[in-house]
């Protein structure tokens with residue numbers, strides 16, 4: 001498969017174990033470019049592990065992973081990653097610009113200083129998430145929602161083709177969550193997005209496919225997700241809410 005026409009993510013017969021304990025089994029996936037995938041599943045199901053394998057942070061025990069036709073290591077500079085928990089101390093003495101510039105590290109920034117291009121790309125990323133005006137403010141002055149946006153700007157700073165987001169809506173209130181999804185919807189016009197969501201209260205209007213991870217992995221178009229599938233993943237009764245009569249749906253706990 002050549003680089004141009006290959007899927008954003010292709011996984012074949014992938015197995016992964018932590019010290020002999022299997023976390024992912026026989027995973028097969030093909031995520032087309034431009035997709036917006038929500039990765040769901042129970043606690044400890046393997047969602048973060050799957051993201052880390054795609055990112056090349058974890059090496060599979062067995063199987064093949066290709067990201068835009070390349071190995072994860074080769075593709076890494078083109079993958080924007082927002083990890084699950086914000087590691088940054090809220091009192092971290094840095095401006096928004098400093099934090100977002102960290103996203104240029106994989107592009108050769110920092111050592112020898114950041115170039116004008118680094119700063120231009122990061123300014124653009126801050127504009128996209130609506131934080132450019134605050135760029136000189138301290139990280140500690142941001143609200144939870146603004147911090148999540150800043151971490152997305154940091155992930156965008158490497159000018160990615162693929163964005164991997166691990167629970168970006170964690171700790172956000174409903175209004176901030178809606179704003180965040182609106183931003184992701186806009187970004188999806190030019191990027192492939194894979195987003196872990198812990199619960200199934202996802203805004204399905206913007207999501208095109210759902211990947212269910214419970215050691216084994218299944219991918220469905222959003223419209224195909226049924227209560228039965230959800231019960232199967234979570235092992236507990238779940239309910240489907242048809243959203244707008246156009247096949248959109250939201251799943252939630254009973």
Ligand SMILES: Nc1ncnc2c1ncn2[C@@H]1O[C@H](COP(=O)(O)OP(=O)(O)OP(=O)(O)O)[C@@H](O)[C@H]1O
Pocket residue numbers: 018019023041042043044045046047048049050198
């Ligand atoms: N570094 C590690 N060493 C050993 N086992 C691990 C490690 N990280 C994760 N695991 C185990 O692998 C399994 C999958 O974990 P993972 O974090 O990928 O799940 P998850 O679906 O992202 O969970 P959550 O929804 O709780 O974030 C779990 O059983 C977990 O305990």
